[in-house]
Amino acid sequence: MVASRFNAMVTEAMLSGCRDALARHGVPDERVDVAWVPGSFEIPLTARKLAETGRYAAVICLGCVIRGETTHYDHVAGQAAAGVMQAGLATGIPVIFGILTTETVEQALNRAGLKSGNKGADAALAAIEMVNLLARIGG
Numbered sequence: 001m002v003a004s005r006f007n008a009m010v011t012e013a014m015l016s017g018c019r020d021a022l023a024r025h026g027v028p029d030e031r032v033d034v035a036w037v038p039g040s041f042e043i044p045l046t047a048r049k050l051a052e053t054g055r056y057a058a059v060i061c062l063g064c065v066i067r068g069e070t071t072h073y074d075h076v077a078g079q080a081a082a083g084v085m086q087a088g089l090a091t092g093i094p095v096i097f098g099i100l101t102t103e104t105v106e107q108a109l110n111r112a113g114l115k116s117g118n119k120g121a122d123a124a125l126a127a128i129e130m131v132n133l134l135a136r137i138g139g
C-alpha cells in the first residue's frame with residue numbers, strides 16, 4: 001500500500017479497513033508493506049517505484065483530497081488519479097485508486113468507515129479481483 005499522511009485521520013481509517021479486508025480474504029498482514037508519503041500528489045511516483053520492484057502482486061493507493069481545504073484541489077486530485085492510472089499501465093501491475101475526493105472532511109470520514117462503507121476496504125477487494133483477473137488472462 002501507499003498511504004498519504006495528509007488528512008491522516010481519514011487515511012489511517014482507510015488503511016485499517018484495507019488491512020482488515022485483505023486479512024478477511026486470505027492476505028495476512030505480514031504479506032503487506034506500507035509506504036507513507038506526505039500527500040496524495042506523491043502517491044503515483046511511489047506506487048510506480050513499488051510496482052517496478054516486482055515484489056508486489058498489487059499496489060493499493062490510499063489518500064484523501066478535500067476540496068474545502070485547498071484551492072489546488074483539482075490539480076492534486078486530478079494528477080493523483082492520472083498518475084495512479086499511469087503507474088498501472090506502465091508496469092502491468094494492478095495499481096488501485098483508493099484516493100477519496102470529497103467536498104468536506106465529514107464526507108471523507110463517512111467514506112472511511114464512519115457511515116457509508118470504507119473506501120480502503122473497497123480498494124482491497126478491487127486489488128484481489130484484479131490480481132485474480134490478470135492471472136487468468138495470463139501473458
Ligand code: INI
Nearest residue numbers: 004006038039040041064065066069070
Ligand atoms: N494532499 C492530499 O493528499 N490531500 C489534500 O487535501 C491536500 N491539500 O489539501 O492540499 C494535499 N496537498 C499536499 C500535496 O498532496 C503534496 O503533498 C504537496 O503539494 C507537496 O508536493
